[in-house]
Amino acid sequence: MSATPLASQVDSLNAKKSELTPSLLGASVAELTTWVQQYGQPAYRGKQLHDWIYDKGVRSLSDISVFPKSWRAEVAEIPVGRSTLHYRSVARDHTVKYLLQLADGQIIETVGIPSFGVKGESSKSRLTVCVSTQVGCPMACDFCATGKGGYKRNLARHEIVDQVLTVQEDFQQRVSNVVFMGLGEPLLNTENVLAALKSLNQDVGIGQRSLTVSTVGIRDRIRELAQHHLQITLAVSLHAPNQALREQLIPSARAYPIEDLLAECREYVEITGRRVTFEYVLLAGVNDFPEHALELAKRLRGFQTHVNLIPYNPIQEVDYKRPNRDRIEAFDKILKEQQIAVSIRYSRGLEADAACGQLRASNS
CATH class of the missing domain: 1.10.150.530 (DNA polymerase; domain 1)
Structure with missing residues (x-):
């Protein structure tokens, strides 16, 4: 199986690191x-x-x-594999951000997202955890805070599962859903992510269809994931309807043309029978024009997909802006008119820097 230069670099870096104490x-x-x-x-x-x-x-x-x-x-000295709480903050919408210190002193971030009842009271029916899979992130997406801090290493199986147990204990409520959308690129840590998925399903008791793995897209890794025939949800961070714009926003896209990425996604649907979700962060004046919506619809027509439109969540390092509501709804309307399944997803935990694209493993 071929590997992209980025994937090879990450694999090589992790191979050189000393083994974590087994947990x-x-x-x-x-x-x-x-x-x-x-x-x-x-x-x-x-x-x-x-x-x-x-x-x-x-x-x-x-x-x-x-x-x-x-x-x-x-x-007594053999580690169970639990982290230490370094920092905890709560947003107005009750989303909780945790900074967890690992055995080697590295800090990662995880987020607990509770559901709400009709009157805004926290509901016991749903608790989602957004987990990290790496310390930092090597993808360096231009609009995302996570990649600004660089990349340290992959997380081990126990370090991923620990995040879910931490949130579960803090909320005193069973976790119902887990999304692999925190720090890092999950498909650059496939072995540990697959092991964590198995444990979350079989040991923690979370159904496979309540587990979501998000990826920017690493050549051949989506195809590799499909071979495991899991019933999880695959979410692909697309963010642009064409190669030129995608390269501007996602540096790694230069080595993985959008046509190849979408072809691999179509294979995933054929092999697993599961639709692919495409994440599309809307950036004002960059990728939110009507022609972008039409081009996106053309790209996705003909196979099982769902588009999550995510209004941009601001970070300090760049000057991107969130489109106004009219522009967001216009983009959504065009996709629906083109028979593309689509939802607008306003992120939770915004003011606590716990929203999509804001995670950076710091308490600043």
Whole structure:
């Protein structure tokens, strides 16, 4: 399988980094059973350990009261794989931004997004978590804060799953949906993302159709994802209807023409039977003209898609502006007239810098 220069660089960088200390979080019942048996413990302790990690949220093996004291002392220093809360802020819409410190001192960001009842009161029916998959991001999209801070490394399986458990514990509510839309490009960390998806589904108990993986598009990686025949939602950050404009907004697009990206997306639909969602950030005077909407409709016609129009969320480093409501609705109307499924998605957590495109792993 061929790889883009960017993908090769990221893979090489991660290969050179020292291995993270193995952690138990993210492991299945079978894996945990094998692990406890290696210490001479009976097999049923694997299920006990699984329950304490995923249901009780234990952070240290020494706190598992059903284990013998002597064995707890023996394994006390083995990491479960939980992060430390570095910073927490709450937006007016009750969205919560968390900065989490990892075992090596790196900081990542995750966001908890609760649903609301009819009168604006928090509802227990839905809680979405936006998780990061890398420390930083190598994609450097021009309008996004995440890529401005550079790239450090991929997240391990346990570091992704931990974000969901952290939000679940803080809200005291089961997480219903997870979107891989935080720091980083998930398909540059495919192995750990696939492992985290499996754990979130089988260990945490979140249905596959409630899991969404977002990507800017890495050559061959969407095709690779399709081969796993998952029932997750694939969201592709398109942001432009043609190659020239996409290159202006997304530097990595120079190595991956829009025609090739869309061809791979069509293959994904054919293989999985799942439609592809296209994310399109609307930037005033840049990609929000009627002719852009018509061109986008032409590109997407003929296969199962849905477009999420995302009015731009401002960041300090660039001067892009959000289109006014009339312009946003006009773009939406054109797509609908062209028989393209479309929704306008106003981001949550805006004033807490927790909205789409604003994540930067800092508390500034």
